[in-house]
Amino acid sequence: MLKQNRLAALCLGLMFTLLICGCGTQPATQKQEAVSSQILLASTIGPIDAGIVEALETEFQKKTGIVVRHVGAGTGATLKLAESGNFDLVMVHAKSLEEKFVADGFGTKRYDVMYNDFVLVGPSEDPAKVKGEKSISAALKKIKDSNSLFISRGDKSGTHIKELELWKTAGIQSQGSWYRIYEKGAEGNGKTLKYVDEQNAYTIMDRATCIIMKNDIKLQVLVEKDESMLNYISVIPVNPAKFPNVKNVEVMKFVDWVTSEEGQKIIRDFGKDKYGDPLFFPNSPVGKNLK
Numbered sequence: 001m002l003k004q005n006r007l008a009a010l011c012l013g014l015m016f017t018l019l020i021c022g023c024g025t026q027p028a029t030q031k032q033e034a035v036s037s038q039i040l041l042a043s044t045i046g047p048i049d050a051g052i053v054e055a056l057e058t059e060f061q062k063k064t065g066i067v068v069r070h071v072g073a074g075t076g077a078t079l080k081l082a083e084s085g086n087f088d089l090v091m092v093h094a095k096s097l098e099e100k101f102v103a104d105g106f107g108t109k110r111y112d113v114m115y116n117d118f119v120l121v122g123p124s125e126d127p128a129k130v131k132g133e134k135s136i137s138a139a140l141k142k143i144k145d146s147n148s149l150f151i152s153r154g155d156k157s158g159t160h161i162k163e164l165e166l167w168k169t170a171g172i173q174s175q176g177s178w179y180r181i182y183e184k185g186a187e188g189n190g191k192t193l194k195y196v197d198e199q200n201a202y203t204i205m206d207r208a209t210c211i212i213m214k215n216d217i218k219l220q221v222l223v224e225k226d227e228s229m230l231n232y233i234s235v236i237p238v239n240p241a242k243f244p245n246v247k248n249v250e251v252m253k254f255v256d257w258v259t260s261e262e263g264q265k266i267i268r269d270f271g272k273d274k275y276g277d278p279l280f281f282p283n284s285p286v287g288k289n290l291k
Contacts, residue, residue, distance in 0.1 A: 039250050041070040042081045043091040044158050045188040047233060048072040050208040050279050052114075052270050053091065059266055060257055066250050074157025074186055082106060082236075085243035088251045093158035093233045107236035111255055114267045114280040114287070115232045118162055119210060120223035121193075122148075122202035130202075136226040137170035147178045149201040153192045154181030162231065163204040169228060193217060206231055208279040211271070232283065259284035 047053045048070065057068040073081060075092040079101045082090045090107065092098055101107045120130065120139055128148040130139035143150050152174070153160045167174045180201070185192050189209040196203045197217040210221060235255060240248040257263050264287030271279035282290055 037065060037250060038067045038069065039089055039247055039254060040087045041068050041089045041091060042078045042087040043070050043072055044075045044078055044093055044233070045072045046093070046159070046206050046209060047091060047280075049188055049190050050212060050271070052267065052280055055266060055270055056258055056263065059263075060254055063257060063262075064253055066253060068254065072188070074153075074155045074159075075161065076156035077186070079106070082238050085238065085245065088238055088246045088248070089254065090236050090238070091233065092236070093231055094161045095232065095234075097158075097161065098234060098236060101236060105239055105242050108239050110234045110236050111259055112232065112234050112283045112285075113258055114264075115230055115283045116207050116280050117224070118159070118204050118229040118231050119207050119221045120202065121196070121205055121210060121219040122222050123200045124218065124220050125200075126220075126222060128202065131220075131222045133223045134226065136166055136223055136229055139223045140167060140170045140172055143202055144172055144174075144176070144178065147176075149199060150174070150179050151192070151196045151199060151201045151203050152179065152181050153185035153189070153203075154183075155186040157186070158231075159189060159192075159204065159206060160185065162229075166204065166228065193219070204229075208271070211275050211277055211279060233280070259286065261286050261290070264290055 043053055053070055057070070061067055071081065075094045075097060078090055078092055079097055081087060083106050098110050102110060120136060122128070122130065128143045128146040130142050133139040152163055164174070182192050182195050184195070189205060190213065192203065193205055193209055193213055194217065197219050235258065237248060237251045237255060238246045240246050264282035264284055267280050267282045267287065268278065268290055271277065282288065
């Protein structure tokens, strides 16, 4: 039954982004060996869309022979999927939800892996006059006071949770005709950003998505580098004491590798060649000391 449940988890691609590889035919014994050296990762969508998840999976497989397959969803949905015990590892970016996941016994420990930051983007006309503001709280107040359209992802993803935290810190109720929830926000940052661009509105978005899509949208980065907008991404092994079927040995090999100098250098350099700027920064204890 547990194996059937794990296979069923792979079928969630009908609802989320599911990447499956290695579909060729092979003897039954080889299939069993392949499955035994395979990790199922439930990941927040942003790092998947940016390409860093696939890059890490590819290099890890080259190094160890262990295959990592992933499903993408918002952080809230990702953790809910992992609570079923059908995944081995999660990659997420909402500390409050992560800590609850561990405290409730579903995960073992949070491991810092990487970070980037969120930015406030909006139309070049900037009707709320927020460009150049050093404080995101001041910028959000201007958006509300000017009744300028702000679009939220609204899906309990890490991006949405960060946005809600910023409104709360600013002491602002994000309600009214000026505040709109995107009904397809759960489909990811890319689609949300395109919709915001079409509506000529403001939103909070991770910088990596903005860099990747900079040639496809007219939106401008208007407020950035407020420390409260940092976006920390971590991995959490699913708890083998609660779910004995999880591949904890393989998971810890991945955790050790992705937080090592080798894994952290891949994160440090990812995106530089293609976009001219890094999309993420290493954040493990080793990675923080990389030059």
